Amino acid sequence: MSYNVKLNVYEGPLDLLLFFIKRDEINIYDIPIAHITREYLDYIHLMQSLNFQMAGEFILMAALLMRIKVQMLLPQPEVEKLEDIEDPRTELVRMLVDYQKYKEVSDQLKRLEENQSQYFPVSSAVEMRDYDPELFLGDVTLIDLGMTFQRILDKMPKVKQFGIETIKINIRQQIRFLREFFVKRNRIRFTEIAMKLTDRIEVVVTFLAILEMIKSNEIHVSQKDIFGEIWLTKKKPAEEYVVANA
Amino acid sequence: MLSQTHKIVLALLCGATEPLTKTQADVCLEEDVALDRVVAELNNYFETEGLPVWIQNLAEGFRMMTRSEYEPWLNRLFQNKGKLRLSRPALETLAIIAYKQPITKNEIDAFRGVDTTIKPLVEKNLIDIRGRQEGPGRPLLYGTTVHFLEYFGLASLKELPRAREIAEIVDAENLPAGDTERNAT
Numbered sequence: 247m248s249y250n251v252k253l254n255v256y257e258g259p260l261d262l263l264l265f266f267i268k269r270d271e272i273n274i275y276d277i278p279i280a281h282i283t284r285e286y287l288d289y290i291h292l293m294q295s296l297n298f299q300m301a302g303e304f305i306l307m308a309a310l311l312m313r314i315k316v317q318m319l320l321p322q323p324e325v326e327k328l329e330d331i332e333d334p335r336t337e338l339v340r341m342l343v344d345y346q347k348y349k350e351v352s353d354q355l356k357r358l359e360e361n362q363s364q365y366f367p368v369s370s371a372v373e374m375r376d377y378d379p380e381l382f383l384g385d386v387t388l389i390d391l392g393m394t395f396q397r398i399l400d401k402m403p404k405v406k407q408f409g410i411e412t413i414k415i416n417i418r419q420q421i422r423f424l425r426e427f428f429v430k431r432n433r434i435r436f437t438e439i440a441m442k443l444t445d446r447i448e449v450v451v452t453f454l455a456i457l458e459m460i461k462s463n464e465i466h467v468s469q470k471d472i473f474g475e476i477w478l479t480k481k482k483p484a485e486e487y488v489v490a491n492a
Numbered sequence: 493m494l495s496q497t498h499k500i501v502l503a504l505l506c507g508a509t510e511p512l513t514k515t516q517a518d519v520c521l522e523e524d525v526a527l528d529r530v531v532a533e534l535n536n537y538f539e540t541e542g543l544p545v546w547i548q549n550l551a552e553g554f555r556m557m558t559r560s561e562y563e564p565w566l567n568r569l570f571q572n573k574g575k576l577r578l579s580r581p582a583l584e585t586l587a588i589i590a591y592k593q594p595i596t597k598n599e600i601d602a603f604r605g606v607d608t609t610i611k612p613l614v615e616k617n618l619i620d621i622r623g624r625q626e627g628p629g630r631p632l633l634y635g636t637t638v639h640f641l642e643y644f645g646l647a648s649l650k651e652l653p654r655a656r657e658i659a660e661i662v663d664a665e666n667l668p669a670g671d672t673e674r675n676a677t
Binding site: 258303341345348353356364368389 | 508559566583652
């Protein structure tokens with residue numbers, strides 16, 4: 247029998263510290279480090295006793311708090327001017343003040359989001375009708391291509407058993423496979439090709455084959471908008487030549 | 493009555509799937525359109541006639557929107573898909589990016605004190621990649637998109653609340669000035 251305990255969720259160590267500062271009405275520019283460290287460690291121990299997964303950042307902050315405390319206890323080296331003595335808390339205060347600022351802005355964004363959700367655009371970008379897609383195509387960057395592949399890889403069934411298999415396909419073979427698509431048509435959707443692929447290694451090798459074909463100027467890739475469909479277009483035969491080292 | 497120019501602008505606004513800019517209007521009408529004025533007059537007209545739409549100044553352009561009082565019906569139409577909201581970490585991350593762009597993931601992490609997940613925001617088209625920072629590792633730089641402005645109902649990045657204004661804004665419960673929807677009565 248297990249229980250789920252719902253506690254206030256803090257986004258990170260800074261969030262937690264700000265909670266203590268607000269609750270105990272502490273002046274952020276004059277933080278009593280001993281007090282705040284005790285509160286902080288109590289919270290961490292509570293989380294641990296409840297079997298919470300403790301993010302590394304929380305432990306890191308505990309170490310930072312203790313280091314500041316130690317620095318404050320150690321005698322300062324003799325300095326000429328009083329201003330030269332640096333408060334070991336300065337860095338922490340700066341982090342907290344910055345974080346607080348962005349936290350407030352994010353609350354403001356939340357209100358804007360809520361407000362804007364009342365309005366619906368009169369016409370929105372639904373599926374494009376039967377336009378000639380080529381009219382609207384823009385160039386694809388390597389990142390777009392990579393992200394599309396990542397999405398396809400994510401859709402692949404997860405491997406439950408592990409074994410070592412010989413890789414049975416190669417780039418040359420996948421280039422031939424891709425060329426078959428271009429026999430009847432000049433332009434194909436990337437997802438059409440992807441649908442024919444069944445495992446990860448096949449996707450990876452096909453990706454390499456596409457890169458190879460782009461490099462050898464055999465095809466061109468284009469995309470209408472970000473995360474949109476990627477189209478592969480066959481270049482004119484004059485530009486086509488044998489793929490080297492495929 | 494609406495002039496021919498008003499009607500054409502209205503038609504453009506009805507058909508456009510993203511905010512209509514002054515440049516686009518000029519190109520379509522083949523003349524220099526006083527778009528701000530035409531939009532203001534159209535908004536007056538909608539209000540006088542009690543129509544369920546208004547034109548919002550969004551992302552450096554204009555977009556025709558439904559009025560807030562029709563939200564319940566539209567929510568039913570979209571089966572509450574419009575009810576999805578960004579999480580707190582996502583909003584925090586966006587706040588930092590909006591003010592500090594272009595910014596690297598490491599810099600965002602330093603502000604938040606935690607490891608930040610960037611990918612969902614890129615996938616939602618709220619931020620995009622602005623190139624790489626010179627220096628070790630050449631990390632990617634992120635900035636907000638046009639869709640970010642639309643999503644939060646902002647006419648431009650200048651409308652983002654400035655840090656020292658925030659306290660006052662929170663007190664007054666005011667949304668950024670500009671053209672907020674007026675009540676049609």
